[in-house]
Amino acid sequence: MPKTAPKAAAKPDAVKSLKKGDHVFLVDGSSYIFRAYHALPPLNRKSDGLQVNAVLGFCNMLWKLLRDMPEDNRPTHLAIIFDKSEITFRNKLYPDYKAHRPPAPDDLIPQFGLIRDAVRAFDLPCLEQGGFEADDLIATYAREAGERGATAIIVSSDKDLMQLVTDKVTMYDTMKDRRIGIAEVIEKFGVPPEKVVEVQALAGDSTDNVPGVPGIGIKTAAQLIVEYGDLETLLKRAGEIKQPKRREALIENAEKARISRKLVLLDDKVALDVPLDELAVHEPDARKLIAFLKAMEFSTLTRRVADYSQIDPSDVEADAASKSGANAASPSPAAAKAGGANAASPSPAAAKAGGATGDLFASPPATAKPGADRQDKAASVKGTPISLAAARAEAARKLPVDRTKYKTVRSLDELKAWIIRAWDAGTFAIDAQANTDDPMQSDIIGIALALGPNDACYVPLAHKQSGGGAGLFDAGLAPDQIKAADALAALKPLLESAGVLKIGFNIKFNAVMLAQHGITVRDLDDAQLMSYALDAGRNSHALDALAERWLGHAMIAYGDLVGSGKNKLGFDQVAIDRATEYSAEIADVIWRLSRLLKPRLVAEHMNVVYETLERPLVSVLARMERRGISIDRQVLSRLSGEFAQTAARVEAEIQEIAGEPINVGSPKQLGDIIFGKMGLPGGSKTKTGAWSTSAQVLDELAEQGHEFPKKILEWRQVSKLKSTYTDALPEYVHPQTHRVHTTYALAATTTGRLSSNEPNLQNIPVRTEDGRKIRRAFVATPGHKLVSADYSQIELRLLAEIADIPVLKQAFRDGLDIHAMTASEMFGVPIKDMPSEVRRRAKAINFGIIYGISAFGLANQLGIAREEASAYIKKYFERFPGIRAYMDATRDFCRANGYVETLFGRKCHYPDIRASNASHRAFNERAAINARLQGSAADIIRRAMTRMEDALAEKNLSAQMLLQVHDELIFEVPDKEVAATLPVVQHVMQDAPFPAVLLSVPLQVDARAANNWDEAH
Template sequence: MPKTSPKAAETKPAAAKPAAKPVAAKAAGKGDHVFLVDGSSYIFRAYHALPPLNRKSDGLQVNAVLGFCNMLWKLLRDMPADSQPTHLAIVFDKSEVTFRNKLYPDYKAHRPPAPDDLIPQFALIREAVRAFDLPCLEQVGFEADDLIATYARQASERGATTTIVSSDKDLMQLVNDKITMFDTMKDRRIGIPEVIEKFGVPPEKVVEVQALAGDSTDNVPGVPGIGIKTAAQLIVEYGDLEQLLFRAGEIKQPKRREALIEHAEKARISRQLVLLDDKVDLEVPLDELAVHEPDARKLVAFLKAMEFTTLTRRVAEYAQVDPADVGADPGYKTGASVFSPLPPSDVVPAPGPAQGLGTSTQAAPVARNKAAGKEDKAASLKGTPISLAEARAEAARKTRIDRAKYQTIKTLDQLKALIARIHDTGHVALEVKANSEDPMQADICGIALALGADDAAYVPLAHKQPGGGAGLFDAGLAPDQVKFEAAIAALKPVLEAKGILKIGYNAKFIAVLLAQAGITLRDHDDAELISYVLDAGRGSHALESLAERWLGHAVLAESELVGSGKNKLTFDQVAIDKATEHSAERADVTLRLWRVLKPRLVAEHMTTVYETLERPLTSVLARMERRGISIDRQVLSRLSGDFAQTAARVEAEIQEIAGEPVNVGSPKQIGDILFGKMGLPGGTKTKTGAWSTTAQVLDDLAEQGHDFPKKILEWRQVSKLKSTYTDALPAYVNPQTHRVHTTYALAATTTGRLSSNEPNLQNIPVRTEDGRKIRRAFIATPGHKLVSADYSQIELRLLAEIADIPVLKQAFKDGLDIHAMTASEMFGVPIKGMPSEIRRRAKAINFGIIYGISAFGLANQLGIAREEASAYIKKYFERFPGIRAYMDETRDFCRSHGYVTTLFGRKCHYPDIKASNASVRAFNERAAINARLQGTAADIIRRAMTRVEDALAAKKLSAQMLLQVHDELIFEVPDAEVEATLPVVQHVMQDAPFPAVLLSVPLHVDARAATNWDEAH
């Protein structure tokens, strides 16, 4: 079926006009083998099958061109002797308007446009076909499938066999004893048995089944409620579509019977849409498709211009041509090709390659006829991203994983041979194993590499010899391992190469580990982050969960190898054969997941989110984690002493109030005293039968004026500060760097916010004096200052923007005190001389509304009656009706779609928003409403983080970004550069949304410098 989008132009380059071959035609007949390549669908398959590949000279993405050229070479040279083509042609769609559009105007109406970085490759692929001296066929008013059907019929009538190079289901109706299909991507033949397996009927009945089932991709209506399986059953029973429709009244199932009767005409129209026309008046006769040797020098010139080194070498070796004696065709660099008559004036700039780590972001000029550009942009073909994603997912679930096929690389020569294969493949999935979960203090003990399904290997580098010595740690290295230094030296060029895509799971962890070994990981994809972009909020992104969900496979858990508890091993103590199974499997699974998930980015329009908000941040965070931050141990030691005294004092006060000895750390005893002995109201019991003493319960009681729960809360807070921070932080100081290195998780929250752990530096309280004291322990190194740059009220500003509240927007534009302004609007109090209590109430409402605060919550926070708090909230919505409308619209959208989107397109999923449990439902509603604001704020600071390093470097400033704490960035800056650094950081952060989103509400960033974090904030 046709592949172009509904908005495609009907024109194409003059150069693409079919022409007779410059050799004598050879009549096709018995004993000949005609190959017909469905070029239109193959373009998309090649594009999505290969990772991004950019021509080094100008950054133009050429992955689809390479995939197409490899396919052509394989057909011409690598096919078995008994399957080589005698006649061969590449068939494309010329335009979208055919007889089918006139028959059914909505046909193909929902086709999306082609990806921007594929558009420039359409014309080059046609040029590639001509460089191979092959017919490039297309005709106005017909789809490629109709031409293929006609050529195949003619070949069969003459006694020749035909191979259709495609996996498109629409072409399966042509299969017979002389016509087969060949899927080069899977090296799979499709004959009559394979068609029956897919459709449940032989090829001659496929159109009958398709007419009933329809096709959502092509907008073929079919009969609602009838799928392939049911359609096949009906056709087998009734023979054909017309007989079925004639006897539809006999069908027992009421819904099926009514659907067939009601939609009979749609079924008939659908049959005409899917039935291929095999009577096309061909412009190029079948006999002129005879295969002959291409002009080797012309082909080598084209391949050199494309910079396809490996393929150029293969072609030159076969043709016995020295590629050094052939110049790259300059037309593909300047826009005027010897293969194309386009004049230089028709050269137009094409969109550049997709921006990613290690790739050029500059658009490369290529020759492209303007009219053809419109056609090419529309050519979203049969192999659409949606169908590719579905096919990949289906294939992945059917393909089993065989750990027995994994290899152990024992010598440097074996490693070099594997590296040579990586260069040819252009991509590799990797898993790096270490002897510690802390990448800053770990030693790499092995690296797994995967090039394809079950095609994976493990390179052990530092596994220890079991047995001997005083223990495993003294046993020395196990035999048959590549020397670490030699392996790293061999792998470094590959892992740092921009032209080879490295695919990882949690690529940031890998990047930090490799950086410790002197390798800068470049040009990488992350299967975990792709999953996160697509499905944040819909399930775990752990490799084990993803493997089970998408591959139906249970991976070998590391815990099965290393054990647990006191006897837990480090990974370098694991036997190499077991390490190979585990590590190579993880690399293999990572590659398979990438192949399944990557097409969904395009199909679900999430590529920009991944490429601009996730992938670039990986390297930024890896560098931040490696830098770490200095702490003052003496400050922490003094604070620990102070907190211990405070905790002891509060504990004594608790004992006095209780009138008996109390174990303050025992929730059960605290509950018994609160609700048993004291008889305080509001007690609820947990599933174990104990009284609940959560912070919320104690907060509620404290708000009612009870001292005992207030003291318990005070004790808990000071004890947590002591145990979590002042006592624990010194233990996190790295012995080599003498700094604390936190680890950031990108895929941890539904909204896109980062999380920090080991240690968590994002949860230090800033609204309490004790919390601020802890921040004083984070210090700049001598000769430097810490700079804190913090977005001011960013979520309130985004609320004004997204909900479109004129009075709030104007207040932010005018630089007013937003809380005072809100209080003035609500309570009619002049801003000048406003009592602090009134402003405090407005502030609590402003921030509370963002998080869906209830009247009960606001009453507790302000210490007022619930009725009064309810009246405040009601008045707030009356004064700012747009906020209520925003909340209702967001909630309703999420109920309908299961997600909300940020201003930058990130999807935050809340599948439980329609849960039957009222409290679960309410929580998800509040979270969804807040997610648009919090998620957009998270996206903005991510954009700032990916830009600020380059901005500083451009100004020759040496400031280094150390921490991100939600809306705040922390830098370490030389004293002499502070004054110059502040405005650069502020400018980047304030302009971070542009040009993707143009905010009418200005962002404001407060930036200050000091010797410690607290003073800088």
């Protein structure tokens, strides 16, 4: 709807013919009604208690499509398409089709007629056609639009419509602001859109009562279609399938599969009652639309339409028919009884706050003066994601952050007004303030919300009076704050709604903290993870750094707010006005960054990475963090004693070798002994002038056979295990759960690997006896076992896959001992009865090559001459030339582009690969070569984690995923379910790459159950 003066119903006398470059929007109306109903909380019209939540959701969607779409992608033609309530050709083909669908909820039925009235009020085509489903009409319109050079956008997220996606047909989920293109369809089904019906025919659909083939799900179906090409070929060759159950199921149910294909295949040749040309968008009668919205009592949307149309809404009477419910069935008793408890019309405070979203990057504020220019309109967006991203980045810098516009919300009515606006907007930024760094034990001091630039507020909940909270005399809570329980109760429906997008920054912290208060946050977005998906290894992902980089804005520093040292305040002691500036600014910046970074995800083809590898993992990790894991304090206590004795013994040996008393913990004294007194080679000094005794320096000296640095390393290792784990772990036990809860960071590494902290459970050494002893302290609760599931040699398998080494790939497919096979290939030794020393050398080379080991390093590791080690490496590359080619190609690609890609499209940036410093350059070259392997492995286990809980639930298993340690997952499983759980876990992990990537090298997962982590590993 271009912004022009209002006019009467302006249906054109002549039909506007569709032309090349037009945008045809086809709304799956029947599906959207149910989505809107379930996404929004109960909203009842105050005047009569009629339930109208689905009507409101539908109206907001229509306004968004007509008014808020980017100018280059607004509909030129638009229709709302519904199912007609009668038998279609599919029922004649298969009488049980959709026979078991439950009836619509009682309080939704009255809204069906009102939604059709809404469509007419917007002056849009409201289409349905006897004998066909809405999907068939959509398929026909989409085909015709593409043939005539236009693009078609199907407004739906229904999987049944994904078969229609092409380069000219996309799907758009307005609730999640998510586009579904060819890549997203492949991610979901494992096949391109044109093969989706083949997969659905095999898998069936219990919702629509499509039979399919029993025992075959989406993943198996996709694998079969990829292998055999199409359903008919598969059914003809079903006798060739090796798995007996699968073969028999396909043979016995071949006819069901064929019928299923006819049921799911959409008819795109419908003789349309309304031609495509007649769907042209035109300006509606604004007064008629306002009359309908007033009758429905949608105050905020009424105000938006009135502001846009330059009409005083008080001059328009509410539509009498809609007001009386003449076009809707009477509300159910439950709806009538609900009255106006959750009425859609806002309080006076909400009306005052209005729709001033200040949406810099989409529509202008609802309160903007007529004719106000949109800033990204002035940026002349030309129609590509790249130009939209550039325009938003430019606009972001032009609108300064204005802290004076932030509001402090001190009453429940004010908060409810903001909540109504958030429901209406469908998205908002949130940041909760805590009094500790541990979300499992933090109080919520306040919550900030943002609906647009400079349109943010802070809700203080637990700030103390000035001067309170220190010493023996606590002055209590500051006045004029909402009770935390009341505020959280008011926010809970909004935060738990799957239809309103919550944008955060490291939102997992907030999700865990709110879950501790009984709120499960759903439908999350994370601006930090957007940045991470785009720029891993290239830029800092701290909020203040991103604000400076993208917005040109310096945020209030936390240290300036709370001070430091003895005078440092807790956040609950910060004055509320200062807390408002600080907290609302965070929410404001989060909102701006999200709007700025999202189009970059599309423009730079990183949207699939974000949507499949980053965003889904937030909720999974939040649940894992809350579960925690049990530890045995007595085991740790005994180990602390053992480690103390070992450290004392090693320290005495160090003193003896040094020949004089020294402080083993003093790097300066150690440096003076090693490089001064002993004169060992390789010494370098730090900026302070002292000798460097870093782990790398000591490692090199130890590899050369020097005993003193070897003892120092041993002392440091055992001392670290004692201080970091055996002494510290009991301090992390949660007072209520009596378990240890680590915190995972998603955006901490360049390759996509997770990191863990407070405590760090990923760095416990597994290859040393002392490290394994610590793992024995992690135990299952009574009646349960710990299950460890670990990818076997995953990076070597990925090396064989990515570098395309036929002999290695075949060895993995044949289940051979890969290290013995390598030794046989290199040294000509038969695999049978191979000496363990020969296999050990091959193992060191196999793993060393991945990490770019040098001849010097391999020589020290194997205790051989450097020349011999160099000959081994040379021979290795001669025997497996594809590995050298892979390493060279990866290094060259990274030098040219600044990044490498994993198998799943993640970009790992190494900008210093072109550094002038030779050592920096070499380090980045090795890291880039390994990143494709390590990053692909990290992506695979992320994919497994996001699927694991659903897979366990599907089998009615109560196993809980507790920890992730690089290539390993740890579960707690009831004793009686262990046997059933192990194959499910293995299957999910082994199939994790599918459907995005079909590996020719099989993944192997070793899974074992035991009473403690060490025994299970």
